[in-house]
Amino acid sequence: MSWLKQTFTSSIGRKFAMALSALFLVIFLLQHFIINFTSVLSEKTFNEISHFMGTNVLVQFALQPVLIFGVIYHFVMGFVLEIKNRNARAIKYAMNKGSENSTWFSRNMIYSGFVILLFLCLHFYDFWIPEISHKYIEVLPEDSTRYFGEMVEKFHDPLRVGLYALSFVFLSLHLMHGFQSAFQSVGARHSKYTPAIKKLGTLYAIIIPAGFIFIALYHHLTAL
Amino acid sequence: MSTANGLNLTLKVWRQKNDKVKGQMETYQVSDISPDSSFLEMMDILNEKLINEGGDPVAFDHDCREGICGSCSMYINGEAHGPGREITTCQLHMREFKNGETIYIEPWRAKAFPVIKDLVVDRGAFDRIMAAGGFVSVNTSGNTQDANAIPIPKADADKAFDAATCIGCGACVASCKNSSAMLFVSAKVSQFALLPQGKVEAKERVLNMVQQMDDEGFGNCSNTGACEVECPKGISLDNIARMNREYLSASFTADKK
Ligand code: HEM
Ligand code: SF4
Ligand code: FES
Numbered sequence: 419m420s421w422l423k424q425t426f427t428s429s430i431g432r433k434f435a436m437a438l439s440a441l442f443l444v445i446f447l448l449q450h451f452i453i454n455f456t457s458v459l460s461e462k463t464f465n466e467i468s469h470f471m472g473t474n475v476l477v478q479f480a481l482q483p484v485l486i487f488g489v490i491y492h493f494v495m496g497f498v499l500e501i502k503n504r505n506a507r508a509i510k511y512a513m514n515k516g517s518e519n520s521t522w523f524s525r526n527m528i529y530s531g532f533v534i535l536l537f538l539c540l541h542f543y544d545f546w547i548p549e550i551s552h553k554y555i556e557v558l559p560e561d562s563t564r565y566f567g568e569m570v571e572k573f574h575d576p577l578r579v580g581l582y583a584l585s586f587v588f589l590s591l592h593l594m595h596g597f598q599s600a601f602q603s604v605g606a607r608h609s610k611y612t613p614a615i616k617k618l619g620t621l622y623a624i625i626i627p628a629g630f631i632f633i634a635l636y637h638h639l640t641a642l
Numbered sequence: 643m644s645t646a647n648g649l650n651l652t653l654k655v656w657r658q659k660n661d662k663v664k665g666q667m668e669t670y671q672v673s674d675i676s677p678d679s680s681f682l683e684m685m686d687i688l689n690e691k692l693i694n695e696g697g698d699p700v701a702f703d704h705d706c707r708e709g710i711c712g713s714c715s716m717y718i719n720g721e722a723h724g725p726g727r728e729i730t731t732c733q734l735h736m737r738e739f740k741n742g743e744t745i746y747i748e749p750w751r752a753k754a755f756p757v758i759k760d761l762v763v764d765r766g767a768f769d770r771i772m773a774a775g776g777f778v779s780v781n782t783s784g785n786t787q788d789a790n791a792i793p794i795p796k797a798d799a800d801k802a803f804d805a806a807t808c809i810g811c812g813a814c815v816a817s818c819k820n821s822s823a824m825l826f827v828s829a830k831v832s833q834f835a836l837l838p839q840g841k842v843e844a845k846e847r848v849l850n851m852v853q854q855m856d857d858e859g860f861g862n863c864s865n866t867g868a869c870e871v872e873c874p875k876g877i878s879l880d881n882i883a884r885m886n887r888e889y890l891s892a893s894f895t896a897d898k899k
Contacts, residue, residue: 424853424893425890425893428852428853429822429824429852429862430885430890431893433862433863502820503861503862505753506753506754506822507751507752508751509751512746513717514720516868518721520819520866521866524866524867525819527864595866599864599865602865602882603865604886604890605887
């Protein structure tokens with residue numbers, strides 16, 4: 419086996435790659451949030467940034483493939499690890515008190531992750547597939563002011579707003595453990611900065627999902 | 643004769659003849675257990691009763707009965723070594739339990755720790771991990787340097803010592819939802835990696851020990867931290883982070899292919 423394959427199929431290597439993909443997603447989500455938030459402040463700014471992101475070659479053909487690979491790797495490896503981990507214990511305890519020694523978030527990453535995956539399917543169906551089809555399949559004329567209207571229209575539907583909000587609650591649960599866990603997986607742990615990473619993780623896990631929920635609700639309510 | 647504060651308890655104990663047959667939970671009653679007795683003494687009383695009744699006593703591992711050998715593996719009421727922190731089963735006292743309580747007693751559960759009988763599991767996987775690299779090669783030429791002649795920063799010595807307090811009990815594996823052995827292996831990797839004598843073989847060591855750990859069928863680390871909480875020696879997750887660093891950097895820099 420080549421050393422590279424050996425490394426990335428080992429338990430530690432798998433978690434290292436898992437954490438790198440997760441940290442990429444965390445950064446991606448932050449920029450996604452900032453861009454979405456501009457829609458609350460100014461329709462024009464939101465359209466300008468969306469147009470840039472949608473047409474910039476670097477974003478489209480360098481960052482987007484990394485993102486797609488990262489998402490796919492992350493959830494596939496999430497399921498692979500879950501199966502391996504379950505297999506490592508053939509007989510379950512008749513009595514087990516996980517809550518005595520670990521957080522609920524940390525023990526249920528696969529469930530919070532699964533809800534995020536369902537959400538991503540909906541989200542791709544809502545925005546990504548129409549976007550790709552618009553640009554690369556139907557090749558419709560580009561209108562740099564279309565983005566805001568398309569988004570507001572999606573948030574007309576209260577069911578969609580509800581599903582989005584619920585999904586973000588699960589994203590929050592995922593990140594409550596995940597954010598700091600990713601640093602541990604890459605070996606970044608020290609009494610100097612780990613407490614700060616944990617605090618930052620909790621803040622991120624609350625503010626970003628809550629912010630996304632706010633944006634969806636905002637457009638739903640202001641368009642009523 | 644019953645004493646005023648003697649405990650009457652219902653025990654649900656895992657019974658299994660050997661690793662070939664299926665086991666099951668059996669229910670036993672013990673009465674008038676002194677709150678001052680240790681958990682293992684309570685088990686002794688149960689076994690005396692079983693022997694007197696012509697039954698098969700419950701097999702369980704024990705040796706030092708003072709928290710240093712790590713053999714007394716029991717999963718008690720849903721926690722490795724029962725309730726209480728930084729103790730082994732032999733250091734657990736019956737005063738932690740209430741009269742009339744039901745106590746679940748199970749073996750460590752992990753595929754890599756097959757049950758030998760009842761509560762006794764085979765922790766040979768840990769030995770094989772140690773054999774894969776958990777040592778410092780010393781040549782027996784007779785001119786080995788005095789360890790005290792090598793300057794070691796106090797902070798490193800302390801961390802290495804803390805890691806070396808691991809008694810190889812396996813509570814970390816038993817507590818982990820993934821049956822991961824990361825806390826144990828990281829303690830063993832760390833106790834050497836932190837010291838100059840161990841640095842010579844550090845890269846090969848961590849690569850070999852992690853590979854053996856994976857081959858034994860332990861799960862992956864989800865960083866839940868259950869191991870650290872249940873570890874009788876308070877081995878810190880710092881060690882796991884250190885092993886992650888050691889392993890990843892060794893992967894990219896070691897001569898070993
Ligand atoms: C697409 C659906 C997703 C699934 C199925 C999923 C699944 C998982 C699972 C099972 C783990 C735990 C792995 C383990 O420790 O054994 C995990 C960790 C993590 N996930 Fe996700 N996840 C998903 C999406 C996301 C998203 C969108 C983000 C961030 C924005 C994210 C961030 C993280 C982080 C930070 C970790 C911690 C990594 C580590 O422990 O090193 N996940 N994920
Ligand atoms: S790390 Fe702690 S729980 Fe694990 S084997 Fe060592 S002493 Fe036991
Ligand atoms: S019997 Fe030795 S640690 Fe419990």
